[in-house]
Amino acid sequence: MRATGILTDLYELTMLQAYYFLEMEEEAVFSLFVRKLPKERNFLISCGLEDVLNFVENLHFSEEDLEYLESLGIFKKKFLDYLKDFKFTGDIYAMPEGTVFFQNEPILEIKAPIGQGQLLETYIINEIHFQTLMASKAIRLVLAAQGKRVVDFGFRRIHGVESAHKAARAFYIAGVDATSNVYAGKRYGIPVTGTMAHSYIQAHEDEFEAFSSYVSFYPNTVLLVDTYDPLKGTENVINLYKKLKENFQVSGIRIDSGDLGEFSFKLRKILDEAGLKRVKIFASGGLDEYEIKEIVEKGAPIDGFGVGTKMGVSSDVPYLDIVYKLTEFKGEGRVKTSPGKITLPYKKQVFRIEKNGKYIKDIICRDGEEVEGKPILKKVFEKGKRKLSKEELDDIRNRVKEEVSKLPEDLLKIAPALNSYPVELSPVLKNFLKQNT
Amino acid sequence: MRATGILTDLYELTMLQAYYFLEMEEEAVFSLFVRKLPKERNFLISCGLEDVLNFVENLHFSEEDLEYLESLGIFKKKFLDYLKDFKFTGDIYAMPEGTVFFQNEPILEIKAPIGQGQLLETYIINEIHFQTLMASKAIRLVLAAQGKRVVDFGFRRIHGVESAHKAARAFYIAGVDATSNVYAGKRYGIPVTGTMAHSYIQAHEDEFEAFSSYVSFYPNTVLLVDTYDPLKGTENVINLYKKLKENFQVSGIRIDSGDLGEFSFKLRKILDEAGLKRVKIFASGGLDEYEIKEIVEKGAPIDGFGVGTKMGVSSDVPYLDIVYKLTEFKGEGRVKTSPGKITLPYKKQVFRIEKNGKYIKDIICRDGEEVEGKPILKKVFEKGKRKLSKEELDDIRNRVKEEVSKLPEDLLKIAPALNSYPVELSPVLKNFLKQNT
Numbered sequence: 093m094r095a096t097g098i099l100t101d102l103y104e105l106t107m108l109q110a111y112y113f114l115e116m117e118e119e120a121v122f123s124l125f126v127r128k129l130p131k132e133r134n135f136l137i138s139c140g141l142e143d144v145l146n147f148v149e150n151l152h153f154s155e156e157d158l159e160y161l162e163s164l165g166i167f168k169k170k171f172l173d174y175l176k177d178f179k180f181t182g183d184i185y186a187m188p189e190g191t192v193f194f195q196n197e198p199i200l201e202i203k204a205p206i207g208q209g210q211l212l213e214t215y216i217i218n219e220i221h222f223q224t225l226m227a228s229k230a231i232r233l234v235l236a237a238q239g240k241r242v243v244d245f246g247f248r249r250i251h252g253v254e255s256a257h258k259a260a261r262a263f264y265i266a267g268v269d270a271t272s273n274v275y276a277g278k279r280y281g282i283p284v285t286g287t288m289a290h291s292y293i294q295a296h297e298d299e300f301e302a303f304s305s306y307v308s309f310y311p312n313t314v315l316l317v318d319t320y321d322p323l324k325g326t327e328n329v330i331n332l333y334k335k336l337k338e339n340f341q342v343s344g345i346r347i348d349s350g351d352l353g354e355f356s357f358k359l360r361k362i363l364d365e366a367g368l369k370r371v372k373i374f375a376s377g378g379l380d381e382y383e384i385k386e387i388v389e390k391g392a393p394i395d396g397f398g399v400g401t402k403m404g405v406s407s408d409v410p411y412l413d414i415v416y417k418l419t420e421f422k423g424e425g426r427v428k429t430s431p432g433k434i435t436l437p438y439k440k441q442v443f444r445i446e447k448n449g450k451y452i453k454d455i456i457c458r459d460g461e462e463v464e465g466k467p468i469l470k471k472v473f474e475k476g477k478r479k480l481s482k483e484e485l486d487d488i489r490n491r492v493k494e495e496v497s498k499l500p501e502d503l504l505k506i507a508p509a510l511n512s513y514p515v516e517l518s519p520v521l522k523n524f525l526k527q528n529t
Numbered sequence: 530m531r532a533t534g535i536l537t538d539l540y541e542l543t544m545l546q547a548y549y550f551l552e553m554e555e556e557a558v559f560s561l562f563v564r565k566l567p568k569e570r571n572f573l574i575s576c577g578l579e580d581v582l583n584f585v586e587n588l589h590f591s592e593e594d595l596e597y598l599e600s601l602g603i604f605k606k607k608f609l610d611y612l613k614d615f616k617f618t619g620d621i622y623a624m625p626e627g628t629v630f631f632q633n634e635p636i637l638e639i640k641a642p643i644g645q646g647q648l649l650e651t652y653i654i655n656e657i658h659f660q661t662l663m664a665s666k667a668i669r670l671v672l673a674a675q676g677k678r679v680v681d682f683g684f685r686r687i688h689g690v691e692s693a694h695k696a697a698r699a700f701y702i703a704g705v706d707a708t709s710n711v712y713a714g715k716r717y718g719i720p721v722t723g724t725m726a727h728s729y730i731q732a733h734e735d736e737f738e739a740f741s742s743y744v745s746f747y748p749n750t751v752l753l754v755d756t757y758d759p760l761k762g763t764e765n766v767i768n769l770y771k772k773l774k775e776n777f778q779v780s781g782i783r784i785d786s787g788d789l790g791e792f793s794f795k796l797r798k799i800l801d802e803a804g805l806k807r808v809k810i811f812a813s814g815g816l817d818e819y820e821i822k823e824i825v826e827k828g829a830p831i832d833g834f835g836v837g838t839k840m841g842v843s844s845d846v847p848y849l850d851i852v853y854k855l856t857e858f859k860g861e862g863r864v865k866t867s868p869g870k871i872t873l874p875y876k877k878q879v880f881r882i883e884k885n886g887k888y889i890k891d892i893i894c895r896d897g898e899e900v901e902g903k904p905i906l907k908k909v910f911e912k913g914k915r916k917l918s919k920e921e922l923d924d925i926r927n928r929v930k931e932e933v934s935k936l937p938e939d940l941l942k943i944a945p946a947l948n949s950y951p952v953e954l955s956p957v958l959k960n961f962l963k964q965n966t
Contacts, residue, residue: 101684101709102723110746116732160715166747206732213726217685218693225688247538248654249848251662255689256655272538278597286539289650291855294863295553295643309547310603319865349870401848410847411686411838418728426731428756433786 095150097178098157100214105161109171111207119182120206121420121439123198124216127413134503135513136412137231137492138187138199139262140223141472142482144216148180149478151212180208184473185439189483190227190265190491191468192499194515196434197442197456198469199224206421213416221414222255226262229381229406231496233399234267236381236506238388241396243285244271245376246404259404265488272398280485287346287374287398293319300328307332307342314344314374317359322347326359330366344372344395352377353392360393374398380407385506425524436517437524442468451498457518532587534615535594537651542598546608548644556619557643558857558876560635561653564850571940572950573849574668574929575624575636576699577660578909579919581653585617586915588649617645621910622876626920627664627702627928628905629936631952633871634879634893635906636661643858650853658851659692663699666818666843668933670836671704673818673943675825678833680722681708682813683841696841702925709835717922724783724811724835730756737765744769744779751781751811754796759784763796767803781809781832789814790829797830811835817844822943862961873954874961879905888935894955 098105111117126136153161153175161167161175182204187193199220202209233242244263250256260276270283277284288306293316296302303315315332317325326345333340345363347355352375363371375387376398384397401407417435418426425437438458443465445453457463472480502509517525535542548554563573590598590612598604598612619641624630636657639646670679681700687693697713707720714721725743730753733739740752754762763782770777782800784792789812800808812824813835821834838844854872855863862874875895880902882890894900909917939946954962 096712098711098715099690100711101682102711102714102721103709103725104723105711106723106747106750107725107729110729110743111732113746114742120728120732122728157715161711164721206728210726210728214685215690218687218690221686222688245538248651248853249658249851250655251659251688251842252692252695253536253652253655254691258689272540274535274537274539274542274598275533277539278535278594284539284601286541286543288540288544289647290865291557291559291643291647292544292547294855294865295548295557295858305551306547309550310543313543405688405842405847407847410842410844414686416685418731421732428727428731 094154095147095152096157097151097153097175097211098160099147100211104211104213106166107210108207109167111210112171112174113168116207117205118422119203120209120418122202122209122213122416123419123436123440124200124220124414124416125196125198127195127415127433129195129512130409130412131508132408133228134505134509135192135194135228135499136224137227137266137495138191138193138220138224139189139227139265140219140221141186141189141200143219143223143258144200145184145472145478145480147215147219148184148212148473151178151180153178179476180204180212181476182208182473183471183475185469186472187468188470188480188488188491190488190495192451192495193442193468194454194513196436196515197454198440201439201469203439217414217416221412223258223262224414225406225409225412226259227266227492229403229409230263230266230268231492232381232506233384233397233403235496235504236384236388237397240388240394242268243396243398244268244273244403245398245400247273249401250404256404261485263403264485266492267489282485287314288316290316290319290348299325300331303328303332304335307336311339311341312343314346315342316348317345318347318349322350322355322359323362326362329371330362330368333366333368342371344374346374346376346398348375348377352379352394353387353390356392356394372396376400378402381506427528434525436521438521440521444468446498449498450500451513452500453514453516455516455518456521458520461518461520463518531591532584532589533594534588534590534612534648535597536584537648541648541650543603544647545644546604548647549608549611553644554642555859556640557646557855559639559646559650559853560856560873560877561637561657561851561853562633562635564632564852564870566632566949567846567849568945569845570665571942571946572629572631572665572936573661574664574703574932575628575630575657575661576626576664576702577657578623578626578637580656580660580695581637582621582909582915582917584652584656585621585649585910588615588617590615616913617641617649618913619645619910620908620912622906623909624905625907625917625925625928627925627932629888629932630879630905631891631950633873633952634891635877638876638906640876654851654853658849660695660699661851662843662846662849663696664703664929666840666846667700667703667705668929669818669943670821670834670840672933672941673821673825674834677825677831679705680833680835681705681710681840682835682837684710686838687841693841698922700840701922702929704926704929719922724751725753727753727756736762737768740765740769741772744773748776748778749780751783752779753785754782755784755786759787759792759796760799763799766808767799767805770803770805779808781811783811783813783835785812785814789816789831790824790827793829793831809833813837815839818943864965871962873958875958877906877958881905883935886935887937888950889937890951890953892953892955893958895957898955898957900955
């Protein structure tokens with residue numbers, strides 16, 4: 093999609109026009125953060141920065157866009173002329189994609205003339221919210237699977253086609269092994285995979301014939317055994333083995349219905365007794381991290397999980413309380429003071445303190461304060477020029493792996509952590525809040 | 530987005546290749562339907578057909594797509610050559626967008642050589658699922674608002690940028706009055722609207738100054754009064770009226786936090802006493818149909834609602850149990866027989882029976898059966914040619930209005946209906962199920 097300035101809410105443009113004619117060109121800081129972690133998430137993983145940087149870098153208004161805006165009858169000619177040459181000229185500081193973060197921590201901060209920062213609000217929230225939501229859900233399935241394979245089958249139920257691709261990327265970053273989404277495979281270089289559908293079995297005279305024909309094209313495929321009855325389906329796999337003998341290369345079977353854990357014990361036994369220890373068992377069908385956890389903890393002999401809908405819509409938490417707020421203007425901290433809704437003022441930095449290879453505490457501070465730990469926000473845009481070049485997907489994926497390995501064990505549970513991760517405020521921020529609320 | 534054949538799951542393509550080499554070119558019927566209505570939905574509204582038709586009409590594989598497929602090492606040269614000239618040659622029958630429907634009713638059926646029908650599965654489910662989900666949520670907010678204005682503020686939290694546009698279209702079809710999404714406004718001709726953000730107020734020395742400056746650009750705007758305190762904010766609106774006198778044209782105020790219903794009574798009183806009966810009150814902030822219902826039933830003097838997140842992610846029901854199943858092959862009914870998961874065989878039709886201007890019953894039947902009522906599925910594609918031309922958005926919107934006006938009152942409640950709408954099976958379908966399950 094074109095990086096057009098009309099990918100925004102109308103009020104961002106009406107405010108921009110007001111700032112333009114009021115000649116309010118002073119720098120503002122806008123901060124993107126999640127107010128409160130949902131109780132079902134012990135941590136979040138930042139994702140979506142690459143699309144934001146790409147958008148900001150290419151942001152412009154086309155002739156056609158300007159004609160549309162003119163047609164609304166609320167924008168003046170002089171302002172539309174200004175938009176014709178609009179270019180973002182500010183700085184952006186952000187957590188690299190794949191960074192673990194917590195409530196109230198700025199994921200991204202924009203320092204720019206106020207109207208410019210305002211204009212970007214809608215797009216920035218949308219991309220970072222959605223992709224962060226997806227990565228933060230997927231890591232939970234990966235953790236629940238305890239090293240077993242997790243594959244994204246979500247294309248059909250994710251909210252929108254383009255979103256399915258971006259979700260596939262977020263899942264991969266979070267450690268999901270592959271996707272069924274071919275377009276995402278091509279676009280992002282993610283491994284693609286797939287088995288067969290029930291309809292393929294139904295289109296043949298019988299299941300055995302369907303298996304035989306499919307294997308003639310894809311010798312090491314995974315056969316779907318539950319179209320009629322998983323036990324009989326598995327018998328048909330064994331029959332195929334008896335027929336093909338040393339030419340039998342089928343790598344696995346898939347079950348997609350019923351009590352997956354329960355079935356897997358039975359099917360494993362049948363396969364083992366037939367000498368097919370090497371044939372793996374894959375499960376799919378309405379899975380999420382809660383079910384995967386249960387299955388894995390039961391010791392069910394399932395080697396991998398295909399997960400679609402519930403990961404793809406983040407069904408237990410379909411949105412985050414993410415906001416983009418003005419925090420500084422003309423060098424002064426500015427915050428809205430509603431009860432229960434803290435906004436931290438100023439341009440900020442987050443410091444993360446590590447001890448014996450584990451993260452133990454974060455401190456949010458005003459930028460420039462001297463605080464222990466490692467700073468997390470990087471300058472990714474400077475005076476309108478992109479500073480962070482496009483990262484390799486596998487580098488981001490490895491970052492997630494490292495980040496997660498440093499988290500306290502308690503946070504890696506699927507259940508809510510007993511102790512939430514400590515996020516402190518620096519003396520300057522604490523003092524500001526004390527004086528302003 | 531390009532209508533490329535790789536907008537699909539990998540297994541659709543591997544099955545297509547198998548069918549190609551097996552020379553299985555016989556016609557199949559695939560049926561798209563929702564198995565079970567969620568208990569939070571008394572009816573659904575079909576949406577997304579226009580994108581599906583557009584996709585199918587333009588479906589092709591580019592050179593680049595084919596190179597990618599080749600790189601996967603599982604597709605043969607001859608098959609890739611076949612894909613080069615791939616064109617959909619089948620028929621499609623579908624409910625026009627904006628049609629009300631219920632469980633097990635085919636929303637769309639494809640009759641085509643089996644591999645072709647299979648290839649389209651992923652894309653068709655994705656578009657119809659997402660857009661139907663959005664329209665079916667939005668109608669509930671429209672009903673709850675009982676004629677009061679409902680505006681889409683969802684762009685920032687809907688799952689993805691492209692999806693935000695499609696959602697805005699679905700919302701408008703369902704009766705939502707306008708959107709804040711400028712791009713969607715341009716793309717679909719939906720009315721766009723917007724007010725101002727808290728940041729605009731914060732960027733000024735005080736609230737009164739912010740209101741004054743904004744009104745100088747947008748005399749009949751809606752002023753956001755709750756940045757600091759809604760009562761004081763409203764006083765500032767009145768101060769502005771006192772200053773501008775007959776030049777005061779502000780059309781409304783907006784509150785975005787706190788107990789919206791409660792505040793509205795107070796603010797209405799203050800405005801009325803100041804002689805500003807004509808200034809309307811708009812509310813936003815975490816609203817869904819449940820809250821709107823409560824507010825409206827309380828008689829709160831709110832004239833319109835801005836709704837974002839909860840409508841935009843369909844938070845109470847973030848996905849539907851929608852499936853695309855093989856139901857006929859080589860002229861025979863084919864269904865998967867899993868317990869609790871009925872699939873209805875054959876190419877079908879849905880008849881809707883109307884009495885005294887109200888819908889009273891639907892009957893799903895095999896196409897060709899003689900059944901009373903009005904058939905709902907239309908032929909929209911014939912032998913690969915699109916038959917239904919693009920419908921005007923307002924025509925679809927009017928269809929929803931008419932459809933909903935014919936539904937039994939019980940279904941229009943926000944709470945679950947006491948009696949779900951009757952959907953019967955024809956004798957032929959009943960008989961098939963009796964013999965096959």
